[in-house]
Amino acid sequence: MTPMPPEELGQKLRRDRSRALAQAVVTAFTERLKEEAAKQGGFLSQRHIDELNVEFQTKSEQLTAVFEQALLDATREQEELKWHAIKRPAFDRLMVKRFEHLLLHRGANGIVHGTISRRMLPGFFLALHMMMGPQERERYHWRCDAAVERIMKGRVPVDWNLIDKDEAVHDIVLDAQYSIAMHFEDIARRTDWFINITNSHLAPPAHKDAGDANWELTPPALQGLLQSLLADLGEAVSDDAAWHRLAQRHPDADRNKLALILDHLR
Known part of the structure; x- marks a missing residue:
């Protein structure tokens, strides 16, 4: 199997990581919204949404840690790809x-x-x-x-x-x-x-x-x-x-x- 060129491999890795992060965030928010809506009879008022926003903000540190690790991984991968890309x-x-x-x-x-x-x-x-x-x-x-x-x-x-x-x-x-x-x-x-x-x-x-x-x-x-x-x-x-x-x-x-x-x- 022909190895993937470094530039193409780098794009694929970035795309996969971005997709995984986006899916994780969307899934977490969606599940939480569903959970809260179920408690409120199937709908959310502006007050409930504001309360959920406060809750989501408190989780920002956890998300920050996840994103930071993702960026560190991306930096490491780019260094590895740089080695393979250099003639x-x-x-x-x-x-x-x-x-x-x-x-x-x-x-x-x-x-x-x-x-x-x-x-x-x-x-x-x-x-x-x-x-x-x-x-x-x-x-x-x-x-x-x-x-x-x-x-x-x-x-x-x-x-x-x-x-x-x-x-x-x-x-x-x-x-x-x-x-x-x-x-x-x-x-x-x-x-x-x-x-x-x-x-x-x-x-x-x-x-x-x-x-x-x-x-x-x-x-x-x-x-x-x-x-x-x-x-x-x-x-x-x-x-x-x-x-x-x-x-x-x-x-x-x-x-x-x-x-x-x-x-x-x-």
């Missing part, structure tokens, strides 16, 4: 896709899930750039962009799930994960460094009352991020055929050493 390098998207489920988001039940704020993305990409170096990261960008062009053939929007299933793309992702993992041989020093880089380059919050306004990357959150980010590499290390394919591109790779690094990141 970012394919490599960056594929890296974030590994831990996207950890990003803070409100579920259908209204409960916030996730441990990582999108505010960390600028620092995350800077850390990758510093670990890989400009030439290596540029090579990953070029390879991923070429793969997207080959697979999608100009079709938009890009189907990232389809891209992710491509064998060549999987090799690119594994090569990048291998490069990242090898920087965590001294895990304590690299963890402190990664956290400092990320927290000193956090994007500003959507607004001062945003749920992640005071968020910062912590060691446990980074641990979860790295486990997801490097999950493909962990599977390759555990599989003989996958490891052989990786080792052909990285003849100096030490399987036991890499397995130890990944184990320490768990």
Whole structure:
């Protein structure tokens, strides 16, 4: 199924939320009017309507809280859609896709899930750039962009799930994960460094009352991020055929050493 363009998805989300709010308010008022009319023999006088208006006004704080939460949800959704709408390098998207489920988001039940704020993305990409170096990261960008062009053939929007299933793309992702993992041989020093880089380059919050306004990357959150980010590499290390394919591109790779690094990141 072709994914819905971000602009169209944003309109649909706003429309659905507005409809739900309108229906909730109309239903509440209608039910209350029916209830009061039944008490008054089926009709309401001006005095009764005025009294109901006073009652409705007293419920304004409750409605305000509902609308405020709706606006906060809308702001969060727009931030998420903005990420998908911006033309970012394919490599960056594929890296974030590994831990996207950890990003803070409100579920259908209204409960916030996730441990990582999108505010960390600028620092995350800077850390990758510093670990890989400009030439290596540029090579990953070029390879991923070429793969997207080959697979999608100009079709938009890009189907990232389809891209992710491509064998060549999987090799690119594994090569990048291998490069990242090898920087965590001294895990304590690299963890402190990664956290400092990320927290000193956090994007500003959507607004001062945003749920992640005071968020910062912590060691446990980074641990979860790295486990997801490097999950493909962990599977390759555990599989003989996958490891052989990786080792052909990285003849100096030490399987036991890499397995130890990944184990320490768990």
